[in-house]
Amino acid sequence: MKRISEGAFSPLLFISTRLVASLLAFGLVGCSFHKDPPLFTASGYVSDEGINRLWRLDDAEHHPMTLINVYSPYFGGDTLITRYEYQDGQLHLVKQTHGEDTTRGVTLRFDNEGQVSFMQRQLADARVKLSADDIERYKYQADKVLNLSRALRAGNVQLVQGRWNHGVITTCDGVSASPNLNIRTQVWLAKRAARANDKLSLAWLSAPEGDEILLAADQDFCRWEPKESDLK
Template identity: 25%
Template sequence: MKHLITSALAILTLAGCSSATTPLRQASSLTEYSGGYADDSKTALYWLTQRVNSPETSSDSVTFKDKTWYKSHYVWGDNNLQEIIRTGERLTSTDKLVPYQMTLRFSGNGEAVYQRLRLNGKVIPMDKTQIDEVKQQANDLVSTGKVQQKQGVELIQGYWERGVFMTCEGRAFNNIELKEKLPTVVINRLKDEENFAAFVGEYQSKKIVVDKLLILKHGNVDCIEKPNFKS
């Protein structure tokens, strides 16, 4: 998704189930939510689709500071993880990036009944520790999503040009408030032309309140879309 931005100068302000429940679940509407987080090793964007309070599907796009990355799609049923599909790049022992693809499927009691990991074209087995780690990542995504949803923040992506922030959905904002205290050099970069930004924040009337800046890149960068792999 490309950007198209025109307008005036932006104002940056700094501010300190059982089967009996299945028919009901099928009749309930789906809700979609997106968010993200960053720590010392990685930046993650995620998307979560829920029915009532139970996850239906979830996805993530995670990049690490060592240049490795992965994108995943998770399928849930009755609050149980059913399938994980992931693609990405890992480092070899010689620090070379190589591609990998992973598929995991689980029984109703959480046992991995199917696994396939292809690393640089070679199929290799996964041990229980590796599988449990990936399952935990899926569960952590859902937990983080529910927390951020209660906080009222969401994933917002867009572009800076001529002082205006245009979201990937096409909404233009002149007023951006930063809750997070950022270094002056980063604030100056925010004002630069042709910058892509992704953050968690919220829409308030005619402004965006930024809770946490996740990504800031200069140049022609596409909006990051939700991964949706097919098994």
């Protein structure tokens, strides 16, 4: 997966989080698929301060192997790309980067007993160790994101990314798409596209309860969207 820099994007600040919240609650109380979910899935959710997009790959027994979280803050700040890797369902690696900035990041490795075997915070001009509180914070975030990904899959909440070109939406796989968006969102998108020469990248959630736009940006999401091979 290529590192990304979102630049200026325009999240729909009037996005209702009720859809995502209800699906999370539904999934967390025991909803399950009638059949096993695909081993490679994509989903996402709205947090208080930004947008999270998740790509997950499981092994044949549906234990997590790799989970990538792309976090895009609403107002300024870096896009954070965090890669979680697992061995036998246990957290093995946390690697976080700041968009395309290769001079900053965090790497944490864990042994089979869950103890830290390697840790490093890469700054612009130095490498430093993480504190015990930092390590616990990254472990907590890893558990939170994994549990959210389970709930979102249980609710069949799927992330789709694509391109808007003069009113025609095509997914990154080249398939024509027509997200079921409310009138307010459609009007917003048309206005947003007009400011971008009628060409945009879109990311949206598709679920049984409806569709929700997550992001609309001038930059091309399809250029870096993770594929299954990127998570192996």
